[in-house]
Amino acid sequence: MNICFWCKRPKDDKEGEPEYFDYEYCSECQKEVDKGIVIVQTTETSNGNLPIKTDLYPTGKWVVVTVDELKKVLKDWVGLPDALKNRHMFMNEQTWKTFKLPN
Ligand SMILES: [Zn+2]
Secondary structure, X not given: OEEOOOOOOEOOOOOOOOXXXXXXXXXXXXXXXXXXXXXXXXXXXXXXXXXXXXXXEEEEEXXXXXXXXXXXXXXXXXXXXXXXXXXXXXXXXXXXXXXXXXO
């Protein structure tokens, strides 16, 4: 069975072990993602997940924040323009904790 990595919902009704093959959002997740900027918690240590980018592995935690929230919290951050342009950003666990994002 093909599942959505982000919410674990099935994407088809095939028999077998739930597996994900890519980081495409399902339609439910896409609705959430469209509300703002996605922050994906990642680690540089291989954790069994497929790399989402070279040497970056999602931990499974992610959150969507509004553009206004992101601008407020990260206003001095050099990566902000890219995050706003790409509509997503990657964040390591340490920074995640610093910003008190949900666990
Ligand atoms: Zn999903």
